[in-house]
Amino acid sequence: MNDEWEQVIKELPKMFEEFLLCPLRSRNRLSNAPQKGVYTFYEDGKALYVGRSDKLKTRVREHGRPSSGHNTAPFAFNLAKEAMRNQDIDTANTPRSKLEQEPVFKKAFVKAKERVARMKIRFAEIDDPIKQTLFEVYAAMKLDTPYNDFRTH
Numbered sequence: 110m111n112d113e114w115e116q117v118i119k120e121l122p123k124m125f126e127e128f129l130l131c132p133l134r135s136r137n138r139l140s141n142a143p144q145k146g147v148y149t150f151y152e153d154g155k156a157l158y159v160g161r162s163d164k165l166k167t168r169v170r171e172h173g174r175p176s177s178g179h180n181t182a183p184f185a186f187n188l189a190k191e192a193m194r195n196q197d198i199d200t201a202n203t204p205r206s207k208l209e210q211e212p213v214f215k216k217a218f219v220k221a222k223e224r225v226a227r228m229k230i231r232f233a234e235i236d237d238p239i240k241q242t243l244f245e246v247y248a249a250m251k252l253d254t255p256y257n258d259f260r261t262h
Contacts, residue, residue, distance in 0.1 A: 117240055121247045124233065124240075128248065133229035136173060139166045143234035147244050149252065150184065151229040156252035158184040161241040165232060173226030175219065179205040187256050188221035189214060 133151055134142070145163045149156050150172070162168035171181040179186045190200040190208075198214055208214045233248075235241045249257040 117243060120240070121244060124235070124244055125248060125251055128231065128233040128244075131231050131233065133231055135229060136169065136226050139169060139230075142166050142169070142232050145241070146235040147233045147241055147248060149231045149248060149254070150225060151231065152224075152227075156231075156254050157228070158256040159245050159249040159252065159254050160184070161235075161245040163238075169230055173222050173228075175222060177222060179209050179218075182218075182222055182225070184256055185221040185225045186218060188224060189217040192217045192221065 128147070128149075142165050144165060146165055147159060147161045148165055148169055149160075150158045160168065160172075171177050172184050174182070177185070186205065186209075193200050193214055196213060198208070198211060200208060200214070203211075209218065233244065235244055246259065248254075249259075
């Protein structure tokens with residue numbers, strides 16, 4: 110392993126401690142949010158989803174924007190899939206683009222985006238893309254966020 114890797118890995122616990130000291134914010138109070146970094150959505154004090162972006166304010170808003178689709182609101186999409194578990198919709202094998210058009214699922218997706226829009230958010234300012242990536246995974250694992258699975262779709 111190279112020295113740079115070892116250094117970044119050593120920094121993660123301290124970065125995480127500092128992250129937890131950052132205040133929780135509502136979606137409509139993002140004016141002084143950092144430009145780049147990692148964000149976490151919280152509901153009732155529980156961390157649910159961690160993401161990263163070089164345009165944090167825009168990215169956070171996309172998750173709860175009514176017009177966002179499955180690619181820009183994946184967290185809400187997964188919440189909608191969960192809400193459909195007891196319905197007669199095969200969310201596991203139906204392509205995302207088709208699910209998004211199915212009327213019952215579409216309604217659940219709208220509700221999920223509204224739910225995400227009400228959640229609190231915590232940010233960590235991280236400019237370096239490698240550190241962002243590693244911290245996203247680290248934070249998701251430390252916080253045991255139920256909606257991060259890091260699978261591609």
